[in-house]
Amino acid sequence: MNREREVLALDFDGVISDSALETFVVAVRTYGKLAGPGGHHPAWAEIEKADSQAILSHPTYQEFLGLMPLGNRAEEFAVALAVIEAGVSVEEQVDFDRFREGLGAEFLANFHAAFYRERSAFRRADPHAWLALVAPFDEFVELLRRRAGDRIFALATAKDRASIDLLLGAYGVADLFPDRLVVDKEAGRSKRAHLALLRERLDVAFEQITFVDDKLNHLEDVAPLGVRCALSGWGYNGQRERNAAVERGFPVLDLAGAEAVLFGNPGEH
Ligand SMILES: [Mg+2]
Structure with a gap:
């Protein structure tokens, strides 16, 4: 490992x-x-x-x-x-x-x-x-570009592969996500299955994975694996979900503060 x-x-x-x-x-x-x-x-x-x-x-x-x-x-x-x-x-x-x-x-x-x-x-x-009709969250995409190489980037999504490929290309970040680290809707209904597949492909421990999702129930589903979880506050959640995330101990990210939470401060590793 x-x-x-x-x-x-x-x-x-x-x-x-x-x-x-x-x-x-x-x-x-x-x-x-x-x-x-x-x-x-x-x-x-x-x-x-x-x-x-x-x-x-x-x-x-x-x-x-x-x-x-x-x-x-x-x-x-x-x-x-x-x-x-x-x-x-x-x-x-x-x-x-x-x-x-x-x-x-x-x-x-x-x-x-x-x-x-x-x-x-x-x-x-x-x-x-x-x-x-499908815009990127620009600030987050720019953050990924800026911090490329500081983490291994992977996708765990219920979306179909053809759409993901087209969008990653259009957003200019296709190179940040190697093919085998894009786990799409074929992996199943639960994000547990997605993360298990990533863990296996990368030969890492769940504890080495930080997972960002905009759905609280997905985070609740995978947290028992030992994965670190964070809620993207700019996604499809409301105040109700953000409050519940805080109660569960999951950081709620905003676009301005995501870098510090996900990567630590500049120069910190
Ligand atoms: Mg989502």
Whole structure:
């Protein structure tokens, strides 16, 4: 085991990439298709025709952003849209999960598959328009570039590989993440599986890995492994999750303070 090596494993969406707008657009398209003709909420059709600027200020998008901390996987974006459509108030994870149950496993599985089909079709048909919806968190990307070589950088993400490759290239950081250290959605539902795979590939101890994710439940899932955890405060979490993270002893990072927490002060190793 190589004890010299410290690993910085990063979630992608909500850490490196601000995918909320793209996720919303693809989710609305998918949801509209699955609802079928006549079953389509009038607001969805209006959103599908809107440009990015109009979507950003659309109340439905704002509601969707409010629900994003409660979902993790593609099918949970359908849950968020269904909550909005039903006009119910969902504040807590347990309410969200109960609503999710009510939608049925078949619908959710169909949505999951259809969401990725929709995203791939969009990405292939118009890569420029697609990329324009997925901005990087510039300050964090610049930090990674600046500190390249100080840690081994890895990705542990539920996102699909084709999207990650395209985005890393567009953000100019593809060279920072060697192929075998990009662990994508194929590794499974749990981030435990992602980190176990990284540990194995790098021959390090879990204690040598620092993992940054914007979802508190992912950090709670992997913390028992011995991995050091930090929450990206610029990602898809709210005050509720940030407070809970502090209670659990996970640092909550902001863009200005991330470097000191993740790398120590300049010159410190
Ligand atoms: Mg994330």
